[in-house]
Amino acid sequence: xxxxxxxxLIRSRGPDRYWKVQEVLKHARHFRGRKNRCYSLAVKAxxxxxxxxxxxxxxxxxxxxxxxxxRIAAASREHGMKYPALMHNLxxxxxxxxxxxISDLAITEPRTFLxxxxxxxxxxxxxxxxxxxxxxxxxxxxSRIVLLQ
Amino acid sequence: xxxxxxxxxxxxSVLQNGIGRYVCQLKRVxxxxxxxxxxxxxxxxxxEEGVVDYAKKNPATVVYVSPQSCRIPKIVAEYxxxxxxxxxxxxxxxxxxxxxxxxxxxxxxxxxxxxRKPFHTDNPSIQGQWHPFTNRPPSIGPIxxxxxxxx
Numbered sequence: 001x002x003x004x005x006x007x008x009l010i011r012s013r014g015p016d017r018y019w020k021v022q023e024v025l026k027h028a029r030h031f032r033g034r035k036n037r038c039y040s041l042a043v044k045a046x047x048x049x050x051x052x053x054x055x056x057x058x059x060x061x062x063x064x065x066x067x068x069x070x071r072i073a074a075a076s077r078e079h080g081m082k083y084p085a086l087m088h089n090l091x092x093x094x095x096x097x098x099x100x101x102i103s104d105l106a107i108t109e110p111r112t113f114l115x116x117x118x119x120x121x122x123x124x125x126x127x128x129x130x131x132x133x134x135x136x137x138x139x140x141x142x143s144r145i146v147l148l149q
Numbered sequence: 150x151x152x153x154x155x156x157x158x159x160x161x162s163v164l165q166n167g168i169g170r171y172v173c174q175l176k177r178v179x180x181x182x183x184x185x186x187x188x189x190x191x192x193x194x195x196x197e198e199g200v201v202d203y204a205k206k207n208p209a210t211v212v213y214v215s216p217q218s219c220r221i222p223k224i225v226a227e228y229x230x231x232x233x234x235x236x237x238x239x240x241x242x243x244x245x246x247x248x249x250x251x252x253x254x255x256x257x258x259x260x261x262x263x264x265r266k267p268f269h270t271d272n273p274s275i276q277g278q279w280h281p282f283t284n285r286p287p288s289i290g291p292i293x294x295x296x297x298x299x300x
Contacts, residue, residue, distance in 0.1 A: 027150075027151070027154045028154075029154075030153060030154060049151050049154070050150070050151070052151075053150065053151045053152065075279075078284045078295075079284065106279065107274075107278065107279050108273050108274035108275070108276070108278055108279070109274065109275060109276045110276060110277070110279045110283045110284065111276045112276065114284070
């Protein structure tokens with residue numbers, strides 16, 4: 001006797017469903033709820049997580065820069081200067097430190113940051129004198145302009 | 150590949166290797182290859198020419214050469230911290246294999262995962278880290294917000 005109908009119902013499927021499923025679930029293990037266990041929920045959640053990770057790579061650079069700017073602004077206000085004045089005068093004195101380095105200095109080397117703030121202040125005062133003053137040289141300075149004799 | 154979902158570590162060296170003397174972190178290299186297969190041709194060439202020089206140049210590393218009947222030739226590198234790294238060298242030429250071996254020699258055995266920062270210091274602050282009283286003059290009275298005198 002040959003059982004025809006039962007043998008038609010049994011199919012041998014692919015051999016590696018387990019590993020294909022684990023490839024997705026391994027990225028979902030730290031999620032909350034059933035999406036860390038159940039494949040259909042995990043697929044959607046993992047895709048979302050990857051999309052967020054991709055977009056966040058671009059945004060992280062912006063966030064870090066605003067964080068550095070906030071910190072430099074707070075540190076410079078402690079010394080009586082504002083952030084735009086500090087950065088503009090530092091670039092005018094050709095100090096080419098970027099915001100990351102300056103914020104790290106403000107945190108770990110407060111005296112160095114104070115010296116940078118004083119440098120920017122001095123340059124600011126020079127700028128004011130040049131713009132508003134008489135055109136005369138400051139007292140005590142021999143000559144800033146080399147005169148051909 | 151989220152940063153929270155994949156493991157990451159900070160930049161470090163194994164026990165400050167290199168500050169005093171440098172210890173090669175590669176403990177053992179096993180070259181598994183086949184004597185007759187086509188894929189192990191480069192490995193066999195390397196074993197004819199380069200293995201002895203490599204072993205002499207790196208006296209701290211033990212080199213095992215094991216011909217087996219295998220389809221894919223491998224180089225198994227074991228490090229002093231216990232990590233094992235397997236590299237498959239099918240159809241690689243002898244200079245490529247020696248390049249690979251120098252790369253494995255120069256590695257420390259730390260995991261090859263995302264490094265959070267490309268720098269590390271044990272002493273990040275020399276002048277003393279900032280705290281809210283760093284730039285304040287010492288005061289006797291109660292602590293109040295400072296008056297900003299515009300200079």
